[in-house]
Amino acid sequence: MSADNDDNRPDEVDLSDPKLSRFEVYREGLRRDGIEILHYEPRYPKPGTKLEKRMERIVASLFFGSGLFATLFVAAYIFWPWEYDGAATWRDPRTWYTPILGITLGLSLLLIAFAVLTWAKKLLPVEELVQERHDGGSSSEDRRLAESTVDTVVDDMGLKRRPFLVKAALLGAAPLGLAAVAPLGGLIKDPGDMLTVTGWNGDKHNGGNPVRLMMKDGALVRPDMVSTGGQITVYPAIEGGATNEFASAPTLLIRLRAQDAEQLRENLYPMYQDVDAMWGDFVAYSKICTHVGCPTSLYEQQSQRLLCPCHQSQFNAIDNGAPIFGPATRHLPMLPLDVDDEGHFFAKSDFLVPPGPAFWNRPSLPEEDEQ
């Protein structure tokens, strides 16, 4: 191809020459692909040596082994007892179903992999070839031909001569593009009050009556159900109140020790004082972390901290649930508590500020900035 043809590069051969060997024809193919042989020799100079025979035997037995394990896999898949019945121990063959499938199929694949790789590495000829690399675009001739083709097409359409038509086409196509994505609008939904109103809102979810507290199983909550220093998770006692339908409603009801309750009363933000949010030694905090919304489910009685396991925000239970460590920035909203005539807890209102993670137009009260 190129002029700097060094001597070891073969010249073009005449393919019609009947005396050409297969190798010479092959090498002509390489030459036409810009490839030159630097080094090419059989792995075993003398065919049939001990070493070569040994390699062949190894590869063959790897193939056989692979077949054997594949057969074992299929057999195990079909015949090994597998149905889980709940009481299996490691002695039970059923517990071994998955490991046996993995080992048999895995070994079968590994053995055939080694067979192919050994064949490639130990039996194929030793070779090194060099191929030309044509980097950096087409020849100037090709470019010129392409340019004139594009120009002709542009001219045929008259894109330069008919600017009005081009504008009209764009004006027609742009709305059509919009129309293509418009159906995605079906996804759009007004967030409305989904981030601000929870299941504790009696007006919305309980026909205007205050919402009582319940446990997960539906039992209403009475003060004597929580021991001093203890805590339970409570849900709004409405239809589906404990399900994910009301994912921002779960609340932690804590019965503080007397001296801790005393301290909390002293610390209480004015907005919570105004509504008298505590009931006796009881306080209820939203369980939804104000960072990004995991349940703040760990209560450390000793230090009076609430801990969120997701990113380790910590909140002070005797200071309005204010954040004291970690990435959270806002206190855990308090649920204003009271007890009705029948002795059941109820929420005097929804949370005063929205629980959970923040959003840009989250209504915040001045009290929050005192923190």
Add this chain to the structure above:
Amino acid sequence: MKRRKGTNENLMTKAGGELDDRFKLAGPARVLMNKVFPDHWSFLLGEIALFSFILLLLTGTFLALFFEPSMTHVTYEGSYVPLQGVGMSKAYESTLNISFEVRGGLIMRQMHHWASLLFMAAILVHMMRVFFTGAFRAPRETNWMIGILLFWLGFFNGFTGYSLPDDGLSGTGLRIAEGMTESVPFLGPWVSAALFGGAFPGDEVIARFYILHVFVLPLALLALITVHVGLVFAQKHTQWPGPGRTEHNVVGYRMFPNYVMKQVGFMLLVFGVVTAMSGLFQINPLWMFGPYEASVVSSGSQPDFYVMFMDGLIRLFPAWEFRVPPYFTLPAVFWPGIVGMGLSVLLPLLYPLLERRFTKDRGHHNLLQRPRDTPARTGLGVMVIVFWVIGVVSGGNDVFAQAFHISLNAMTWGGRIGIVVLPIVAYYLTYRFCLGLQQHDREVLAHGLETGILMRDPEGRFYEVHQPLVEPDERGHTELEYSGATVPKKMNRIGVLEPAQRGFFKSIEEPSDEDGRRDQIETGNKR
């Protein structure tokens, strides 16, 4: 025997002729089979990603036969005793059924999960190799950018994937994603409502994630992987500098049979390793997490490793919230969550262009660079790795705190300070280290290899004997220019100290006859 072989050959020729009549294959097939590939172990890293992707498609299709992407409420009646009678979504129930009720379902689930982890890990390591060797330079910037997109598509494909079962762990991940979405100024609440069809979690998200996970994202991955590998093919692979290797050639072996056999073998190897692992090592035992409930989470719940980096950043970022009451709030999570993720897409995407700008190097490069020869780039890469690793470790800081009895607060503060300081330290150290390695290369080229042989001269001084790489001048110096290729550092690299004979108990080599060997090189005849 002989005759049958003959007929077979005729058959092949005939079949080939029939095919060529119709598809005109003779030319392209020859070009393809003859194509020369360079060889280096680090060129196989991309392949691992490719093979795990194939495995993901295969196992995923199996899972899709049994999985039901529905949030309809059901009561579990299956054979896993602890959950019997528990209310859950159909999605979770069907995943439990794949694990317990479908023959071989569990190993398929575990294969799918292990393959996804291997996929992401292989992409990361492949990306590092491309970065540190400068393989992303012109003309391969496009392929680098496609690569970055592949990483992020993989990231989201993985995230949507492990959200599907609707178990306790995946629901928590979704909740965090929802909190991050909400934090975007002006758009957040609307985007979240659109994604979840109203308030979190709603009952649409699993179905939506399902179509993303099994159709949209894999299709995009498949298309981009095809273009990616196609470009590697068309632009020809880069090669390491070395004797006879230039910017204008490729030195290696042929596509057929050598390259293809090694690839097929390697693919089966990856398949085998993932299969064996999936039989032996449990992954994501989601029956232990229970169904997702907004009020329940356990500590030590970690996402998959490639998401942990984001989680770590979110943990470390200080509680800085910008507020103009009562009109506007910019939540702290916006910075690491949205801005951080945006930058981790954008900066790597643009890196080839940025480097071009700084080095003013506009040439094409087909020879790779050794990391030591580009200390600034190598330093930058190590810097990013250190940053990333601290992010990942912080994503599991509660686990570390517990395992090593460190206080969580100390872990968090260590992470906060470390993620700012250590990358800078890493950059400096790497830079110095690279210069040191360069220096050593030059020394070997000038004086030769250290042989480890100590001599004592007549005055009693000790010195080490050096083995020059070429015939030295009278002052013992060799004038060798550094070419960007590996410089031998050990005697056995230049052929000294090799075992004289091969074989363990007895020699398995027969003395080769040199002349016969010559003959075959000349003629190329193998038999």
